[in-house]
Amino acid sequence: MSNARAAHLTRRGILAAGGALGLGAVLAACGDDDKSGGSSGKGTTAADSGPWSFKDDRGTTVKLDKAPANIVAFVGVAAALHDYGVEVKGVFGPTTTKDGKADVQAGDMDVSKLTVLGNAWGQFNVEKYAALAPDVLITTMFDAAGTLWYVPDESKDKIAKLAPSVGISAYDRQLTVPLQRVWALAESLGADLTASKVVDAKKRFEAASTRLRAAAKAHPDIKVLAGSAAQSLFYVSGTNLSVDLEYFKALGVNFVEPSASVLKKSGGWYEDLSWENVDKYPADVIMMDDRSATIQPADITEATWKKLPAVQAGQVIARSPEPIFSYDKCVAMVENLAKALETAKKVS
Template sequence: MPEPRANLLSRRGILAAGGALGLGAALAACGDDDAKSGGSGKASTSGKSGPWSFKDDRGQTAKADKVPANIVAFTGVAAALFDYGIEVKGVFGPTKTKDGKADVQAGDMDISKLTILGNEYGQFNIEKYAALAPDVLISTMFDDAGTLWYVPAESKDKIAKVGAPSVGISVYDRQMTGPLERMLALAESLGADVTSAKVTKAKKRFEDAAAKLRAAAKANPDIKVLIGSASQDIFYVSGSNLSVDLEYFKALGVNIVEPPAKTLKASGGWFENLSWENVDKYDADIIMMDNRSATIQPADITKGTWKKLPAVKAGQVIPRVTEPIFSYDKCAPILEDLAAAIEKAKKVS
């Protein structure tokens, strides 16, 4: 996900986002075909009329003569909008796994009813995009330069020439509450009823979950949480800065293992690369592992050094939703699950 802005970025940097992780390494193996402010697959039918505008996190205002109906969005954004009753026509980004099932970033969407413009980083079918007659293109941003996530740098100008305005929601160097508020505002502009019982209930659940996590962290200050991601040759340890989820966890008091700043420098501040031989460099009681489909999941890690880690032996390895779906409905469980893990964790480091 994010990236060293220096080279905006290397696929490893970019996909390592969120502090995370080594997605880059995993995706690099797939070949090259292929950015601070606070349903059913059908297009949204908001019932609103008249001109539409939305000022995004780049400070740019997207405008249209009417509320967008033909929406194209990064998969995770589409999934968040779906939770607010706004449906898109096309998506780009991890949507379908190799076995044809919905990717974790697709949330509750029925992917069989979506036009997938690209499923991997670097893939974006411009012909299919134009055929959708898009009213707006929406994505997240993992840098402060306005780079739209999963919109290929080499074809962004051609994509822009299709004529649809774009919207960027920042998920960079801020806390989780920032993009949640912005996504809600975007959904409202597109016609969502943000005062509905469903939305109100989800937001209350999120607020309660945050309080629960704060209480769990306060009651268990010695429980160390390491944020990791696995690729074939490298284990990535994320620092808590830059990633919206980790910055929020830290603000709530979670004791996150922090690699020294100098070791994070090579990745633009996101993560430290470790060989599997050195995977025991940091002590941890809980390990949160990148759940994205392009990374190796804990059950599939065969390295002996991994299996010897105290947290692994104690069964204290939990998923990290590295690229959250920014709806209150999807983010509340993230906080609840971490709180529960901290509450029941044994001190093993």
């Protein structure tokens, strides 16, 4: 994805088919697995005794006199921390929908109580950020260069001067790695990881993964395609860079995807197809990008889409290209794919 950025594919490329991206913002504009820990405690509002430090996935170690109390995070990271009992003061990224409800990436957070610094790609209110007196900014990364997700290039230097940042990589690794990294981060911030809800979520995720592995083994002929819909294009994802697809593939899921030479044009992420050619890759199950910036299956009116065998068979499920990295939130995405494989008819 660093190549995609360098080539100024903007973030359209990433989002579209599978890494991640503020596609909606683009369209609107167009018309080491090192687990670091530190402080103890039950939350971030109470000052912890002793210094806090965390080594992020850029290899950068952030050191503070005490655990950060004023945390600002990308909405998906904030949602994951919320599941572990760690609350943030401000968020950026897709937080609310047009009707004011919680975006899918906001998880279980009460968005009415959050200070939203920007709700779309390129939006980040630096003045409002400064007013929060942030101790740390936390977000994900979707390239090898350590680019902080949803932190605008034009204001990143100003933002960096106000507080240190922590980056969790969601690039070219399996889902379990960022899950473990956010787990370690939450622990360092005072989360109680022995809480029954937390322990149960981790067990449910592991059980779902076992189920998916068994389903993939029992139905090796079922072909799965990961797609994303925009007004004029349909994006087909490759599986080698996205954390969810890499994990599912490792569990044995049979993905149909573009060749490496075709994917190379997008930095390895996807192939874009016209709607006329949406049937290029026969599939039995289609996983569709569930982010609010993309067109959802029920709203796709293209006749070529409606004629796809998987669509006619009702074998279309949701996919979260930008997962909320808590075990609780990742259970459903694994279970849904397992169920789809278990029940799918061979239609391709």
